[in-house]
Amino acid sequence: MTDPTRIWTAALIVIGDEILSGRTQDKNVAQIAGWLNVQGIRLREVRVVPDVTEAIVEAVNALRVRNDYLFTTGGIGPTHDDITVDAIAQALGVPVEIHPEARAVLERYYAARGGLTEARLRMARVPAGAMLIENRMSGAPGIRHGNIFIMAGVPHITAGMLDWLTGKLEGGLPVLSATLGCWVAESEVADLLATVERAHEGCQIGSYPFFREGRTGANFVIRSTDGASLERCTAALAEGLQAGGWPAIPGGI
Amino acid sequence: MTDPTRIWTAALIVIGDEILSGRTQDKNVAQIAGWLNVQGIRLREVRVVPDVTEAIVEAVNALRVRNDYLFTTGGIGPTHDDITVDAIAQALGVPVEIHPEARAVLERYYAARGGLTEARLRMARVPAGAMLIENRMSGAPGIRHGNIFIMAGVPHITAGMLDWLTGKLEGGLPVLSATLGCWVAESEVADLLATVERAHEGCQIGSYPFFREGRTGANFVIRSTDGASLERCTAALAEGLQAGGWPAIPGGI
Known part of the structure; x- marks a missing residue:
């Protein structure tokens, strides 16, 4: 087992x-x-x-x-x-x-x-x-x-x-991930990220900023071994971003 | 000093x-x-x-x-x-x-x-x-x-x-390097590489094989802090490869 x-x-x-x-x-x-x-x-x-x-x-x-x-x-x-x-x-x-x-x-x-x-x-x-x-x-x-x-x-x-x-090594549950891209400076949403992560046990949110096309953006990667938690956490983050005026791009930028 | x-x-x-x-x-x-x-x-x-x-x-x-x-x-x-x-x-x-x-x-x-x-x-x-x-x-x-x-x-x-x-950190002599590329299986020239390296103190030869265009090749990187030694070692390796029927390509492949 x-x-x-x-x-x-x-x-x-x-x-x-x-x-x-x-x-x-x-x-x-x-x-x-x-x-x-x-x-x-x-x-x-x-x-x-x-x-x-x-x-x-x-x-x-x-x-x-x-x-x-x-x-x-x-x-x-x-x-x-x-x-x-x-x-x-x-x-x-x-x-x-x-x-x-x-x-x-x-x-x-x-x-x-x-x-x-x-x-x-x-x-x-x-x-x-x-x-x-x-x-x-x-x-x-x-x-x-x-x-x-x-x-x-x-x-x-x-x-x-x-x-x-492949398949020959014993392992546990694979880590699932979802990515939301956003044209926002990560410093604008630092509090939101921390709050959403804290509210979803077993989920981690990583923030990966970049500078492209002369603009500031970030990809937020949500990780969990539990698919349902991952989905809820991702949805909560997308809502939070939307509410702040920064619509997220599913899958990342 | x-x-x-x-x-x-x-x-x-x-x-x-x-x-x-x-x-x-x-x-x-x-x-x-x-x-x-x-x-x-x-x-x-x-x-x-x-x-x-x-x-x-x-x-x-x-x-x-x-x-x-x-x-x-x-x-x-x-x-x-x-x-x-x-x-x-x-x-x-x-x-x-x-x-x-x-x-x-x-x-x-x-x-x-x-x-x-x-x-x-x-x-x-x-x-x-x-x-x-x-x-x-x-x-x-x-x-x-x-x-x-x-x-x-x-x-x-x-x-x-x-x-x-740049220039603000104290350092020593930079490591110089030269590269010879060659369409040869590195196993063919393993002895040559070891012999040439041994004959040139202060020089190291790294061998980096690859498979490209359906052929086997390798780049040999010679490193030394001494420019003259590096040149002698590189020339000796190029001669050895030539003598074996594998002409080297200066700068690598």
């Missing part, structure tokens, strides 16, 4: 100098966050760490114990800067081993691509005791070890792995 | 449920990372935390002591979910106060926009002892307290604040 009040949480560690240098715009945070939400799991914390063993070990050990799930992205390729598997094995205190099934997958994948070299065989290395996450895109699988999910850095490869994992 | 071997580091805390829910794609990590690099400061760690006081306090206290600078983005607006100032004050053990100069800035800014309401005055609140960071975009200033820099969540407002801060 699923306990409907149980909140399932996840953390994500993005591993890679390329994100910290500003060279690459991360896409995995938004992608994994959205996917987790559909599984009924909330992403509670993200850390971006460099390709440095100690930094990865510290983050893994801090986050794996206080969340139901821990995801990592990046650093599982064949090159010298791919140290994720070794660092996670060190964090867990287990050796690194060649996973026979991963080796077989790579042998098949590289049969028509020049064969399985030593560098490529690195991608079959896992922390001892791991299972594989299927990679339909490019051969090298992802890795699951206990509550840790080791994913690729390339977003579309991780997308494929997430697709394969 | 600047010590050329001193490495200056920064951490960044991105505060906001909207990033963790996947609703909003963060742009501040890449923006601040790139700006820091030009100041000779390396972004060493990023954490994304929810709009929860305890989470912000924990991250602030973990990161402010082990980095030269700590930046935060998000949660400094006028609404009930903007709790960054209070959380940082709590982390520092100082009270929150109205900054007189911030109040004056907001009074001027809102004079022709309906006046300074109580909600808007929230944006003049700072941890006691803070200085202001000019915001040329939208009135409400950023905040500096010791080595902590409290910036806006909206990327173009933070861009303006960074612009104002």
Whole structure:
């Protein structure tokens, strides 16, 4: 029996100098966050760490114990800067081993691509005791070890792995959301937002201002695990905005 | 006198449920990372935390002591979910106060926009002892307290604040980089990359694979604080790739 009040949480560690240098715009945070939400799991914390063993070990050990799930992205390729598997094995205190099934997958994948070299065989290395996450895109699988999910850095490869994992993780109720856009300075409606939120238990209202077309506006995102509450809270906010002379645009701007 | 071997580091805390829910794609990590690099400061760690006081306090206290600078983005607006100032004050053990100069800035800014309401005055609140960071975009200033820099969540407002801060922070030598793109599977050249990196002290080579136009490729990013070393390392890698039959494309693909 699923306990409907149980909140399932996840953390994500993005591993890679390329994100910290500003060279690459991360896409995995938004992608994994959205996917987790559909599984009924909330992403509670993200850390971006460099390709440095100690930094990865510290983050893994801090986050794996206080969340139901821990995801990592990046650093599982064949090159010298791919140290994720070794660092996670060190964090867990287990050796690194060649996973026979991963080796077989790579042998098949590289049969028509020049064969399985030593560098490529690195991608079959896992922390001892791991299972594989299927990679339909490019051969090298992802890795699951206990509550840790080791994913690729390339977003579309991780997308494929997430697709394969869909429905396989236990979660709670997904968080539902509704958005109201409004051409109003959020400072004008700060009191209204706080009042409406307080009046609707289990609902949260986030306010996200923007400046567009030379005008000030904001999107208000209402979140709840309960559809009926969400609807009531959204309606109350829309009424409040209307009454103030700021008609809301359902779905946001 | 600047010590050329001193490495200056920064951490960044991105505060906001909207990033963790996947609703909003963060742009501040890449923006601040790139700006820091030009100041000779390396972004060493990023954490994304929810709009929860305890989470912000924990991250602030973990990161402010082990980095030269700590930046935060998000949660400094006028609404009930903007709790960054209070959380940082709590982390520092100082009270929150109205900054007189911030109040004056907001009074001027809102004079022709309906006046300074109580909600808007929230944006003049700072941890006691803070200085202001000019915001040329939208009135409400950023905040500096010791080595902590409290910036806006909206990327173009933070861009303006960074612009104002340019040249004001002490840093070391900026990290220089060169990129070589190549239509090759990175697993083919893993040994070459490791060998070239080992032969050039002070240089790092990152390998970033991609799949485009149905083909496998990678960009190799060479980084060093020394321009001459960078040039030698890049030339050696280009030669190695050429010798293997994979001509490199300077600047990347």
